[in-house]
Amino acid sequence: METGRDGLPIVAIVGRPNVGKSMLFNRLTRTRAAVVDDQPGVTRDRHYRETDWGGRAFVLVDTGGLVPTVDDGMTGLIRIQASVAMDEADVIVFVVDRTTGATAIDMEIASLLRTSETPLILAVNKVDGDAGEIDVHDFHRLGLGEPHAISALHGRGTGDLMDQVVELIPETEGVGGLEGIRVALVGRPNVGKSSLTNMIAGRDITIVDSTPGTTRDAIDTIVIHDEQRFVLIDTAGLRRKSKIERGVEYYSAMRALKSIERADVVVLVVDATTGIVSQDARIAGFADDAGKGLLIVYNKWDLINKDNSTAGEYVKRAEEDLPFARYAPVLHTSALTGQRATRILTMAADIYAQASNRLKTSKVNQLIHDAADRRPPKAGRRGNILYATQVGVRPPSFVVFVSDPRAIDNSYRRYLVNQLRREYGFVGTPIRILVRKRR
Secondary structure, three states, X not given: OOOOOOOOOEEEEEOOOOOOHHHHHHHHHOOOOOOEEEEOOEEEEOOEEEEEEOOEEEEEEEOXXXXXXXXXXXXXXXXXXXXXXXHHOOEEEEEEEOOOOOOHHHHHHHHHHOOXXXXXXXXXXXXXXXXXXXXXXXXXXXXXXXXXXXXXXXOOOHHHHHHHHHHHOOOOOOOOOOOOEEEEEEXXXXXXXXXXXXXXXXXXXXXXXXXXXXXOOOEEEEXXXXXXXXXXXXXXXXXXXXXXXXXXXXXXXXXXXXXXXXXXXXXXXXXXXXXXXXXHHHHHHHHHHHOOEEEEEEEOHHHOOOOOOHHHHHHHHHHHXXXXXXXXXXXXXXXXXXXXXXXXXXXXXHHHHHHOOOOOHHHHHHHHHHHHHHOOOOOOOOOOEEEEEEEEOOOOEEEEEEOOHXXXXXXXXXXXXXXXXXXXXXXXXXXXXXXXEOO
């Protein structure tokens, strides 16, 4: 059983405010509060979630809130969202409101979407009863094909909507299409991703080939470093189209999500002169949720005034700013001088090996039982740990069978994860602990 995601298609929900996008998102992902995830020490916006239908998995994105701080006016923000979806999503679900009819903003979005080759579904929300069916025909004038009547509130028509989504999403077999460790350099605009990518691919590296990837217009480059084959996923080419010029962070986030889905190891490039900001935390959260290996790279290290303690201070800051990803190693680089640029690949190979490590069941059981002896599960529960085994890699995933799953809370899961790291490393990769009741 391999538990990591591998290049899942992305389905984006777009539309103007108050048409029910978030409610539809929660309905389709079968959650009640999927848009916010509180982590100790950091709050990450989560307007994306993996879901499935009919055996087909994909990532659903609610574009209404991925980056809620874009200051471009409401109409401008909506256009940014539609533009990003057109460029980066595999399927677009355009949501409109039956009770208001097709508004001027709907018409504007529709005009933009008609220029896209991305498969599109027009969903008319708030059709809560048969009487509302007649209003659906008004939306034919958007010129986007047959409208689908749905009710995000009651679930009406959402099954048929999902049927069409899975018909339109691409197959995921063979995503990437190239052999080698897939490494994606991601981050905010202007942190030096392009320069680092060029430095890695152009100095002391054997470039084998460049092949179109699954992301539109992306070029994946095969390089050989230390006799190891890597696939550099093109994520750095931020296309500054005029219509999304002022929404580059929103655009960057969607591109990062798309690239992370295709990667084995994610390299989060941070501007050392500004440090880690909320957008960096958001992107790191994408990688952590996706179960990908993670390396944090402080670029522009040549611009930092340093002494013997500076590097350690930056490592500590990363742990404080990204407490959910303290497992990620930190590297200090300069794309300008090339300092430690190729070490990115060396460390990516180490992280990939750590994420691929599979422990014998006997070792897992010994470690888990020793950990339970030192710190028993929650007092007052019959939470005896009976058996444990590793069930997946990339990320390493373990199932712990217990007499009472309530005894294993999130704090105890973190304790078990820390014991696994202390004994076996697993540097640079998240670890999943699944708890099951022994029947």
